[in-house]
Amino acid sequence: MSTREDRLARVALNWLLEPGHLIGWEMVRAFGAPEALWRILHDPSCHTRTRNTAAARLRAGDPLRTAEEKLERAREVGARLVIPGDAEWPDQVADLRAIDLHGGPSRVDRDTRPPLCLWVRGPLPLAATLTRSVAVVGARAATEYGNRMAAEIGFDLAGRGWTVVSGGAYGIDGAAHRAALRAGGVTVAVLACGVDRPYPAGNTGLFEQIADAGLLVSEWAPGEDPLRHRFLVRNRLIAAATRGTVVVEAAARSGAIQTLGRACGLTGRVAMVVPGPVGSAMSVGCHDALRHQPGTRLVTGAADILEEVGTIGTDLAPRPRGGTRDRDRLDEESARLLEAFPAGREVTPDQLSARTGSDPRATLRRLALLTELGFITARDGLYALARPSRDSP
Amino acid sequence: MSTREDRLARVALNWLLEPGHLIGWEMVRAFGAPEALWRILHDPSCHTRTRNTAAARLRAGDPLRTAEEKLERAREVGARLVIPGDAEWPDQVADLRAIDLHGGPSRVDRDTRPPLCLWVRGPLPLAATLTRSVAVVGARAATEYGNRMAAEIGFDLAGRGWTVVSGGAYGIDGAAHRAALRAGGVTVAVLACGVDRPYPAGNTGLFEQIADAGLLVSEWAPGEDPLRHRFLVRNRLIAAATRGTVVVEAAARSGAIQTLGRACGLTGRVAMVVPGPVGSAMSVGCHDALRHQPGTRLVTGAADILEEVGTIGTDLAPRPRGGTRDRDRLDEESARLLEAFPAGREVTPDQLSARTGSDPRATLRRLALLTELGFITARDGLYALARPSRDSP
Missing domain, CATH: 1.10.10.10 (Winged helix-like DNA-binding domain superfamily/Winged helix DNA-binding domain)
Known part of the structure; x- marks a missing residue:
């Protein structure tokens, strides 16, 4: 199979089945993307529900033609497609195939397979940019305290040469990105829509800055909308792409806590939480995770975070009361x-x-x-x- | 040996060697208190440093006569002496003989044997009062946030029939006691001086209220001063007498964190910490303990605390995001x-x-x-x- 055929098939499969699709990914693993696509479209013995999912989308267009159009659109907006085997493909996202979510029965807990491809906008190589990276995520309706903590952490991580990864939302996400940029560091926004679709619109300027100095990344092709369900699927990529996920503020039911759960379910990723004042609704999810999510670590800043994820030695956090100075x-x-x-x-x-x-x-x-x-x-x-x-x- | 002889000898030994003394306690266990006292005073083959410690104190008076005077003074101030074997002796403090402090070399880490006797002031039986008890301790220089959290926790624990135990200090200790009294509940102040010696003086009124409705408890005889070293020795008793210790606020080096360490070192005691805003100096010790003291549990209020220490069923904390309602x-x-x-x-x-x-x-x-x-x-x-x-x- 030609590389071009592989690329087009991956884009087509993502469009037909949505990223993270369990059967889709298994079929690509077994047959390669072009044959997986062919079987889903033409083989009546293929998994029925998967064929039905694809059939519903087929009414909107031809998958390979759509894939061509997406690639053309990507060229227009300065985005590129990255697939496994490319030099800048971040191999660590393959760990998602073994994510352990303790059997959540919802669709989003099934749709957690690794990405088939990623759309990238920005001047840096994706894999190298993510090698030393930490996700900083949290509430959209963050408090002043949360925004300050996210900014401190984003600034300090970026200032020490770590890449900050987050979504593109208001609140904690935006505060972390902005602070990383202020520090002259690298930040990556992982989106649940096309990298040409600033969402929320209020962050358009921020996305442009990130596209200039960092990376915009998405599994969804240019032009795709930020559908509600896509955010939760996107979260697994934030958890898998980074060495650890830090939740700065989170209400009781929160997407950020879901991302944290993904980090907990992945081998080698650190799940971290910044505490806050008891009584603040925006810290309820944080404290609950620290109480009930096994393995979650409390962190109070970049030094603690790097103690958790960093190489011992270069990123050793100081103990506040003396302690080791080895x-x-x-x-x-x-x-x-x-x-x-x-x-x-x-x-x-x-x-x-x-x-x-x-x-x-x-x-x-x-x-x-x-x-x-x-x-x-x-x-x-x-x-x-x-x-x-x-x-x- | 008569009970009276045993009682006097225990008081005398505490006066000679200070409570928690390793050799003193081992000798009482081996020989009984009267013979232990005799050996320390008269047997030249007895442990030299222990004899020297006693000899220094002997210059101030005769140990048995001093003990008589202490008992007389206790009667005057309405206090009583409780020793092992008495109906109201809290047997759980014997667990201190097996406390695991991971080898702290300081004197206070050696002087952690169980108490030989306790002085008690107040209308309640000591052992029964401590059966369902939680220690709520923390910073003297507490913030408004800390005082509010201590008050909420003290009020809610006492209102659910749990005894609040604390020291007698300003800040968190006082806030917890006052709230327990406000709830019409029971509170116990464990002091590092005589139960007739209000310290700090500003809490005199509080101590009188506690002596009326709860208990004042001390290993030090009436009239004894609150020497600096005694607070750290006292802390082991707070940890051992209760089902768990909650630290509400604590600076980086803090007596409350030392008490928490004692709880960690005792089998069956829960070490708990209330988080606070990062950046507050009064939460630095709390967050550090949650990061570095293994087994420490984050709690946000009485419900969480009772989930940790309580009988499952009567004291089950609600999960903020749905969860079990069995x-x-x-x-x-x-x-x-x-x-x-x-x-x-x-x-x-x-x-x-x-x-x-x-x-x-x-x-x-x-x-x-x-x-x-x-x-x-x-x-x-x-x-x-x-x-x-x-x-x-």
């Missing part, structure tokens, strides 16, 4: 910088750069990390070794 | 009350009392519980069966 757990460059400090005397970043022969910007970044970890102290642009805390071992 | 898990009286409801029609509490032949006050209490559990709804003093929630099974 130099052995630092990455090599940070450890070398720490060794360059003179005892009992303050130094400038430039002096340290000269001593270590490191790039001044990298030095500044590591100084911030070492300060946060409590190894050194900062005052008026001067840095010094911290005294050991009283309860360090 | 009548089989109700206690018998509440189930009978529920069955007495007519279908599709509102009734008054009096009608229900008449139907079930129950005490009207008990009916009101159970109606509150059933409402909170979501079985029934309340409107303008009328009650009706709740409709099944959408996601109930």
